[in-house]
Amino acid sequence: MSPLRRRLLFGAPLAVAAAGGAGFYTILRRMQDNKYDPHALPSPLIGKRPPAFTLPGAAGFQGFSNTDLLAPPKPMLVNWFASWCVPCLQEAGMLSVLARTGTTIWGINFEDTGPNLATYLAQNGNPYARIAADASGLTAINWGVYGVPETYVIDKTGIVRWRYAGALTLDVVKSTLDPMLKHYA
Amino acid sequence: MIPELGHFALALAVALAFAQGVIGIFAPGLRDARAMRAAPALALSHFLAISAAFLALIYAGVVSDFTVENVADFSSSQVPLIYRISGTWGNHDGSMVLWCFILSLCGATVAAFGHNLPASLRARVLGVLGLVSGGFLLFTLSVSDPFTRLWPPPLDGAGVNPILQDPGLAFHPPVLYTGYVGFSVAFAFAIAALIEGRIDAAWGRWVRPWALLSWCFLTSGIALGSWWSYYTLGWGGYWFWDPVENAALLPWLTGTALLHCAIVVEKREALKAWTVLLAIATFSLSLSGTFLVRSGILNSVHSFAAAPDQGLFILALLAVTIGGSLLLFAFRAPILAANGVYAPLSRESALVLNNIFLCSIAAVVFTGTLYPPFANLLFGIQLSVGAPFFNQTVLPLTAPLIIAMAVGPLLPWKRAALAPALQRLWLSAGVALVVFLCMTADRHVIAALGLGGGAWVVVSALVDLSERLRLFRVPLRSSLAHLAVLPRAAIGAAMGHIGFGVTVLGIAGMTLATQKVIVLQPGQSTQLGGYTWTLDGLHNAPGPNYEQHIADVTVSEGGHAFLTLHPSRRFFTAQKVVTNDAAIHTNGFQDIYAVFADEPAGGGAELRLNRHPMAPEIWFGGLIMALGGGISLSDRRLRVGAPSRARKTGPAPAQAAAE
Numbered sequence: 001m002s003p004l005r006r007r008l009l010f011g012a013p014l015a016v017a018a019a020g021g022a023g024f025y026t027i028l029r030r031m032q033d034n035k036y037d038p039h040a041l042p043s044p045l046i047g048k049r050p051p052a053f054t055l056p057g058a059a060g061f062q063g064f065s066n067t068d069l070l071a072p073p074k075p076m077l078v079n080w081f082a083s084w085c086v087p088c089l090q091e092a093g094m095l096s097v098l099a100r101t102g103t104t105i106w107g108i109n110f111e112d113t114g115p116n117l118a119t120y121l122a123q124n125g126n127p128y129a130r131i132a133a134d135a136s137g138l139t140a141i142n143w144g145v146y147g148v149p150e151t152y153v154i155d156k157t158g159i160v161r162w163r164y165a166g167a168l169t170l171d172v173v174k175s176t177l178d179p180m181l182k183h184y185a
Numbered sequence: 186m187i188p189e190l191g192h193f194a195l196a197l198a199v200a201l202a203f204a205q206g207v208i209g210i211f212a213p214g215l216r217d218a219r220a221m222r223a224a225p226a227l228a229l230s231h232f233l234a235i236s237a238a239f240l241a242l243i244y245a246g247v248v249s250d251f252t253v254e255n256v257a258d259f260s261s262s263q264v265p266l267i268y269r270i271s272g273t274w275g276n277h278d279g280s281m282v283l284w285c286f287i288l289s290l291c292g293a294t295v296a297a298f299g300h301n302l303p304a305s306l307r308a309r310v311l312g313v314l315g316l317v318s319g320g321f322l323l324f325t326l327s328v329s330d331p332f333t334r335l336w337p338p339p340l341d342g343a344g345v346n347p348i349l350q351d352p353g354l355a356f357h358p359p360v361l362y363t364g365y366v367g368f369s370v371a372f373a374f375a376i377a378a379l380i381e382g383r384i385d386a387a388w389g390r391w392v393r394p395w396a397l398l399s400w401c402f403l404t405s406g407i408a409l410g411s412w413w414s415y416y417t418l419g420w421g422g423y424w425f426w427d428p429v430e431n432a433a434l435l436p437w438l439t440g441t442a443l444l445h446c447a448i449v450v451e452k453r454e455a456l457k458a459w460t461v462l463l464a465i466a467t468f469s470l471s472l473s474g475t476f477l478v479r480s481g482i483l484n485s486v487h488s489f490a491a492a493p494d495q496g497l498f499i500l501a502l503l504a505v506t507i508g509g510s511l512l513l514f515a516f517r518a519p520i521l522a523a524n525g526v527y528a529p530l531s532r533e534s535a536l537v538l539n540n541i542f543l544c545s546i547a548a549v550v551f552t553g554t555l556y557p558p559f560a561n562l563l564f565g566i567q568l569s570v571g572a573p574f575f576n577q578t579v580l581p582l583t584a585p586l587i588i589a590m591a592v593g594p595l596l597p598w599k600r601a602a603l604a605p606a607l608q609r610l611w612l613s614a615g616v617a618l619v620v621f622l623c624m625t626a627d628r629h630v631i632a633a634l635g636l637g638g639g640a641w642v643v644v645s646a647l648v649d650l651s652e653r654l655r656l657f658r659v660p661l662r663s664s665l666a667h668l669a670v671l672p673r674a675a676i677g678a679a680m681g682h683i684g685f686g687v688t689v690l691g692i693a694g695m696t697l698a699t700q701k702v703i704v705l706q707p708g709q710s711t712q713l714g715g716y717t718w719t720l721d722g723l724h725n726a727p728g729p730n731y732e733q734h735i736a737d738v739t740v741s742e743g744g745h746a747f748l749t750l751h752p753s754r755r756f757f758t759a760q761k762v763v764t765n766d767a768a769i770h771t772n773g774f775q776d777i778y779a780v781f782a783d784e785p786a787g788g789g790a791e792l793r794l795n796r797h798p799m800a801p802e803i804w805f806g807g808l809i810m811a812l813g814g815g816i817s818l819s820d821r822r823l824r825v826g827a828p829s830r831a832r833k834t835g836p837a838p839a840q841a842a843a844e
Contacts, residue, residue: 003519006519007515007519010458010514010515010518010519011515013462013465013466013511013514013515014508014511014512014514014515017469017507017508017511018508020555021500021503021504021507021508023558023559023562024477024480024500025497025500026562027558027562028480028496028497028500030562031496083702084700084701084702085702086702086782086783086791086793089702089704089782089783089785089791090783093786116701123704137573141573146571
């Protein structure tokens with residue numbers, strides 16, 4: 001190795017650290033100016049259509065693909081859930097109320113099995129008009145799903161307008177979801 | 186009054202630390218012997234000052250002095266004594282004091298027991314430690330002062346975060362911090378060696394015990410944290426690839442690499458610059474991990490977030506510490522020449538291979554953790570990198586590491602032949618293959634690979650050990666005699682490898698876990714994992730500062746009830762928080778795990794039931810690894826090489842003489 005290359009090699013760790021430090025400095029400055037919030041869970045889907053997918057139905061329901069979400073007659077919800085997830089159970093009551101008051105909800109059942117899903121629906125009621133099964137969890141990665149439950153609002157042109165990670169509560173529904181559904185109606 | 190004394194002691198510690206730093210670093214260059222002797226004295230007094238501050242803070246917590254903001258915010262009069270103590274380091278400001286306390290303890294240990302170090306090296310090592318400590322003490326004193334008073338004081342404190350009110354978490358931070366901060370000594374030795382421009386076998390002998398000690402603590406600290414999240418958070422997971430966990434894993438990976446290549450420096454005087462770089466990298470990663478997480482840059486469930494102006498202060502400190510040391514490395518490391526030469530197939534090469542794998546894993550974890558904020562900064566895109574990425578990238582890198590770590594210890598130094606080493610591995614290969622085939626019969630490929638790999642590592646380390654003891658070839662008594670004279674480092678190394686293998690077995694076994702969330706009314710039962718789980722009843726019971734609702738769950742197999750679990754929901758009245766206290770029954774090879782998740786409106790209990798085969802092995806393996814490190818620390822070579830250790834362990838010199 002030539003002496004120059006040796007010098008450059010030994011300087012490489014410093015260069016990496018300096019680049020990292022400069023990056024962190026910029027990020028911190030942007031945090032101070034409220035331009036960057038590391039704790040926000042922004043969805044890459046907001047303002048776009050969901051990525052291409054085709055999922056089979058589950059528990060006797062009809063599945064769906066991204067093309068089925070292109071032009072719903074009114075704004076609708078897509079809810080990611082699983083029978084093994086405790087917050088999903090907590091959310092089930094809220095979803096039932098929404099379904100009864102006329103909101104269309106389609107479910108995507110995440111990494112679950114048919115029998116467990118059937119038991120879950122029998123025990124907690126079924127707010128879903130259609131249920132698709134993402135058994136492998138790959139569609140969830142494409143959607144950028146952070147965890148279940150997660151709820152997406154899709155407007156009449158098929159564009160994702162809102163994403164909520166976690167169990168929907170009455171507060172969230174009243175303060176954000178209802179106005180959102182009215183706005184895009 | 187006491188908090189003011191603590192505050193003053195903290196300020197005194199800043200002054201002493203900087204004096205230690207400046208005198209320690211510059212005195213050897215001036216050839217001032219008296220100034221060089223001042224460094225250890227300053228290190229000890231600096232330690233005493235921080236101890237006083239730390240004790241004052243603990244005292245304020247113990248007597249529930251709510252005029253101290255830190256106590257009022259994070260403690261309350263109803264909290265049990267142990268959590269009033271552990272509460273002092275359960276928050277950002279207090280944990281800074283603990284951090285500085287451990288750093289000064291390391292410095293004081295080097296000062297007190299480093300008599301056999303060359304005076305200039307000792308002064309420089311202490312100088313580096315003093316500067317690092319001074320910087321962080323200044324940070325504590327100026328922007329995160331734990332002794333801030335509050336007037337008028339509240340009638341009662343806000344209380345400890347209920348999730349943190351747990352023995353596992355009382356001891357997790359001190360153990361983990363000792364691990365992080367312990368690497369500061371290896372770092373200081375590396376910087377001192379760069380300043381002196383000389384590294385030899387003796388240097389390796391001093392650095393290795395420190396790296397080993399910190400590694401033991403870091404291993405235990407990570408295992409404790411993971412165990413805590415397993416039994417407290419109540420969803421049966423043990424590792425979430427959260428940025429804070431990654432921050433602990435990164436120095437563990439590079440620290441493990443450091444541990445292995447310090448052996449090469451010590452035995453063969455090769456890989457010098459690389460070892461120095463690893464020492465710098467390990468401590469740098471410890472620092473960045475601890476502090477970048479607090480600056481709030483990384484999105485994490487661990488809420489320790491400080492204000493952004495604190496973040497800038499921290500970044501400036503990191504820039505000086507890490508940037509300065511890497512700058513020194515860039516200019517001085519090229520003069521560190523290797524003396525030892527070795528063949529492509531040798532123990533040295535095996536250790537290089539180990540380093541390559543460990544550092545590749547570290548690089549992948551590092552990239553995955555930092556990619557989201559940097560992708561946002563550079564390309565303006567939002568993304569989150571989670572468990573799926575890490576599982577898919579780390580596993581393929583761990584597999585060759587597992588294969589190689591069984592072969593490495595069998596190779597001799599300088600030049601080796603593969604055939605004799607492989608000959609001794611037929612047994613482990615056989616066992617691994619049988620385990621693999623048994624498991625693939627049930628189509629669990631990942632579990633089969635993991636269990637096979639774990640068995641391979643464990644069996645080959647056992648075979649290596651029994652070969653050394655000539656077990657089954659000579660009478661048992663003479664094997665035991667061999668054990669007595671076998672270098673403890675060899676026993677420790679074998680145990681370290683066995684522990685890692687056991688952890689791999691546990692992680693692989695966990696992929697076979699079965700789980701279920703179900704609502705049961707009293708008297709109802711459900712099937713899971715071959716067992717019948719019955720909810721017998723529900724009852725209430727009081728706790729020290731919470732109310733609890735308890736579910737009695739009986740587990741039976743084939744009609745025979747063998748276990749009753751009592752998972753509970755705890756209602757902390759002060760904070761209005763509910764925690765789920767999991768009930769876990771373990772038989773050493775399997776956990777039966779029940780969580781009382783919720784009380785549905787229709788009555789009964791919502792239960793989360795899990796059966797976790799091999800789960801205890803994950804932490805058991807960590808314990809074996811740490812114990813192996815401890816045994817290796819007691820090796821005669823280290824005791825003789827650094828009499829500091831001999832002096833500390835009392836009877837050791839006599840023993841060393843007898844040997």
